[in-house]
Amino acid sequence: MAAGDERPSFELVMDGDGATVRLAGAWTVETAGPLFQELQLLRLPVRGRLILDGAALSAVDTAGAWLIYRLGREARKNNLAVDLAAMRGPHRALIDEVAANDAPCPVKPPQKLGAIELLEDLGQGTVDLWREGLKFINFVGLVVVTIGRTIMKPQRLRLTSVVYHMEQVGVRAMPIVGLMAFLLGIVIAQQGEFQLRRFGAEVFVVDLVAISILREIAILITAIMLAGRSGSAFTAQIGSMVLNEEIDAMRTLGIDPIETLVLPRLLAIVLMTPLLTFYSDIIGIFGGGLFSWLALDMTPAAFIDRLNAAITTDSFLVGIIKAPFFAAVIALSGCFEGLKVSGGAESVGKQTTRSVVESIFLVIVLDAAFAVFFSAIDM
Amino acid sequence: MPGNPVIKVRGLKTAFGPQVVHDNLDIDVYQGEIIGVVGGSGTGKSVLLRSIIGLLHPVAGSIEVLGKNIIGMSQYELLELAVRWGVLFQHGALFTSLTVAQNIEAPLREHTKMPQQLMDEIASYKLSMVGLPPDAGAKYPAELSGGMIKRAALARSLALDPDILFLDEPTSGLDPIGAAAFDGLIRRLRDALGLTVFLVTHDLDTLHAVCDRIAVLAEKRVIVIGAMDDMLACEHPWVREYFHGPRSRAAGLHKAAGDGPQG
Numbered sequence: 001m002a003a004g005d006e007r008p009s010f011e012l013v014m015d016g017d018g019a020t021v022r023l024a025g026a027w028t029v030e031t032a033g034p035l036f037q038e039l040q041l042l043r044l045p046v047r048g049r050l051i052l053d054g055a056a057l058s059a060v061d062t063a064g065a066w067l068i069y070r071l072g073r074e075a076r077k078n079n080l081a082v083d084l085a086a087m088r089g090p091h092r093a094l095i096d097e098v099a100a101n102d103a104p105c106p107v108k109p110p111q112k113l114g115a116i117e118l119l120e121d122l123g124q125g126t127v128d129l130w131r132e133g134l135k136f137i138n139f140v141g142l143v144v145v146t147i148g149r150t151i152m153k154p155q156r157l158r159l160t161s162v163v164y165h166m167e168q169v170g171v172r173a174m175p176i177v178g179l180m181a182f183l184l185g186i187v188i189a190q191q192g193e194f195q196l197r198r199f200g201a202e203v204f205v206v207d208l209v210a211i212s213i214l215r216e217i218a219i220l221i222t223a224i225m226l227a228g229r230s231g232s233a234f235t236a237q238i239g240s241m242v243l244n245e246e247i248d249a250m251r252t253l254g255i256d257p258i259e260t261l262v263l264p265r266l267l268a269i270v271l272m273t274p275l276l277t278f279y280s281d282i283i284g285i286f287g288g289g290l291f292s293w294l295a296l297d298m299t300p301a302a303f304i305d306r307l308n309a310a311i312t313t314d315s316f317l318v319g320i321i322k323a324p325f326f327a328a329v330i331a332l333s334g335c336f337e338g339l340k341v342s343g344g345a346e347s348v349g350k351q352t353t354r355s356v357v358e359s360i361f362l363v364i365v366l367d368a369a370f371a372v373f374f375s376a377i378d379m
Numbered sequence: 380m381p382g383n384p385v386i387k388v389r390g391l392k393t394a395f396g397p398q399v400v401h402d403n404l405d406i407d408v409y410q411g412e413i414i415g416v417v418g419g420s421g422t423g424k425s426v427l428l429r430s431i432i433g434l435l436h437p438v439a440g441s442i443e444v445l446g447k448n449i450i451g452m453s454q455y456e457l458l459e460l461a462v463r464w465g466v467l468f469q470h471g472a473l474f475t476s477l478t479v480a481q482n483i484e485a486p487l488r489e490h491t492k493m494p495q496q497l498m499d500e501i502a503s504y505k506l507s508m509v510g511l512p513p514d515a516g517a518k519y520p521a522e523l524s525g526g527m528i529k530r531a532a533l534a535r536s537l538a539l540d541p542d543i544l545f546l547d548e549p550t551s552g553l554d555p556i557g558a559a560a561f562d563g564l565i566r567r568l569r570d571a572l573g574l575t576v577f578l579v580t581h582d583l584d585t586l587h588a589v590c591d592r593i594a595v596l597a598e599k600r601v602i603v604i605g606a607m608d609d610m611l612a613c614e615h616p617w618v619r620e621y622f623h624g625p626r627s628r629a630a631g632l633h634k635a636a637g638d639g640p641q642g
Contacts, residue, residue: 029501029540033493061540062508062572063501070500090573097571101507105516107480107499343521344475 006058008035010042018048018080021071024056027064035067044074049081054091065094069102139336143266146258161264169230169265170272174279176229180221181213181280185287188212193296202296206306209288214315218280220367222273223326227359231334234265235355238338239348247339257339266331273327274320281319314379322370326363333359384443385410385543385575386431391440393423393430400426402599404440408543413569413576415586418596419617424579425469427596428545431577432466433457445542462490464543465536469551471528473520479531480506480516486538505534510564526557530564537568544568546578550585562588583627595621 008025021042027035044050052068054060060068068091072082084092150156192208238261241247250257285307292298298306337355341347386408393401400423408414418424429435431442433449442449445463452460473482483502487493506516509530520528529549536544549565550558566589569576580586586593587607594604595618603613610622621627 029487030491032497032501033491036494036497062504062537063540066501066504093571097508098504101504103503103507103513104500105480105503105506105513107484107502107516108478109517343519346476 007031008064010035010039012042012044014045018050019045020051020053022053022056023068024058026059027057027067028059028061029063032063032067035064039067039071042071044078044080046078047080049083050075051083051086054087057088057091060091060094062094062098065091066098069095069099073102136333136336139339140332142258143262143332146256146263150259150263156259157267158260158264161260162267165265165268166272168233169226169269170276173225173229173272173276177222177225177276177280178283180225181218181284182287184217184221185209185213185284185289186291188217189288189291190295193292203298203306205288205292205296206298206303207310209292210285210307210311211315213284213288214281214311215318216367218284219277219319219322219326220363222276222280222323223330223363224360226269226273226276226327227330227334227356227363230269231330231359232352232356234331234334235338235341235352236348238335239341239351242339242341243344243348262331262335265335266328269327269331270324274323277320277323281316318370318374318379322367325366325370329362329366330359333362383410383446384408385445386577387441387443388427388431389441389443391427391430391442392438393426393435394438399599401430401437404596404600406594406601406604408575408577410575411569411573412591413565413578413589415578415580415590415593416596417580417586417593417621422596423599424596425547428547428577428579432461432464432545462486462539463541464545465539465541466545467529467532467536467547467549469547471520471532473528473532473535475520478517478519479511479523479534482520482531482535483538486535490539501538502534505537506531508537508568509534510560525552526554526561529553529561533564537572540572541574543575543577546576546580548580548582549578550580550582555584558582558584559588565589583622 006025008027008031011022013020052072075082189205189209192205193202196202196204247257289300289303292303293300334355337351341351384407388404388406391401391404416424426435430437431444447460449457477485480502483505484498487498487501502516511527511530515527523531550561553561562585565576568574592604592606593610594601597617602615603618610618
């Protein structure tokens, strides 16, 4: 942005041989917008010659020079002879510079609109989804093979990395997972009490809280928190490493990225999720019990008594058995999406979103499958 | 030297914690010149550049750019001044979610009011000026080669027709032919647009081909500043090593100074 305070202006003067445009003031990038619009309203003569007189111009930068060049270009299209002799030297040089670079470029990649393109997009999307699925299965297979190799040679396991991720995934998730479980315990007890009171069956609040927390709520809330907290972190960490060519560097150094990056994360989350689930079982039931005590006047002793009658070991097992499976799904989709990052920062964001959505979706699907399975075996 | 200094640094001291990078550093950059800043790794060339454009806050000293002291300036005032300079970062720093043309339009959109058509046209000629083919306009940075990224980033830094251009290692990572073309481009743009160019580089060829003056950073300050002949005549051991080392011979510096390689 060149300095220059004078207001830019132009004036068209007709004469016998054609016309003269007198340019004045500062023609710079700051003033180019309004000038551009005013220039479009200019009515050029139909024949003869056009003199562009720039003697009164105080400042011109490339944007201003471009507007002057454009004016000349329009005039030439109308078969006018354009005379730049009255432009000052440096301004003339700038006009020549932009004239030499008049090469229109596309701003955006061509965009598709219309029914056929929409259909094409749908087809492409379907095929992509199928290929994506195959790639994911391929990735799971690769991880399984790597696990097998690590079992044969246990010294290859990155123990430090496993412990580090156990802390990140497990220990550091305890406050938030605990808080969620506690609040959900209270909400279930409160809602249950409200409905069950109509039948005079408030005492069954304990059954409701204990069974729903143990079988479903604790594991689901833990898995969803981990997908949002750790699955996304896996994707972002691995994705940035891909962008930084660290994964390529590992491959050239003979270091297997699956073994060093995926396996420790997978193992850490598979080990920690059952523990976190057990922890949220306790906190959730504690929340329900606290509510029963404060709002229903049920003493802790009575609550525990009722709890003993309401639940069996099976109720607890149904929840805890699901934990490692959900954990594996979260880790695998997190790492898979991370390795798929390519291009730039935007891709990291996109893949992170995908990994979270994908893992929560798969967790719910898997949960439904488990529900069918457990009812079939009477658990 | 012609004209007033457009950049005037006096008594600059920058430090990161206990580590002092510059101490009592003075430098002047004059209107329309191309100044090259060299120095060993870790002498704070990029730190100096970042201090001058207000990204880093020095401990002491004054920095005047285009007649205004930028130390103690509010964020808002600095933004207003920043439209008068363009910066080419070492790795381009193009916005990855925008196409090249949209990258060039981003500062125009932010700081001026103009119709989309004019913005597209400005992006087109800037693109052509830096030597990129028109079809690069619709590409995303991830689809470009290293050399093209540098050119696209240069086009973006020129979007608002700045008075001063800051270049941080513009030719690093380019092949010698690409680097020579980039050198030529900088000189040509300076001549055509009347820019003042502040260039941080390691490239002896660039120093030789484009710089009017060279400033050497060492011992936390500018130890010598002047034309290439002054550099060759300088007796400071680091400067001697730098300009008389084996790599400088390839750049043809000695011949230029009538001091051909011995043996």
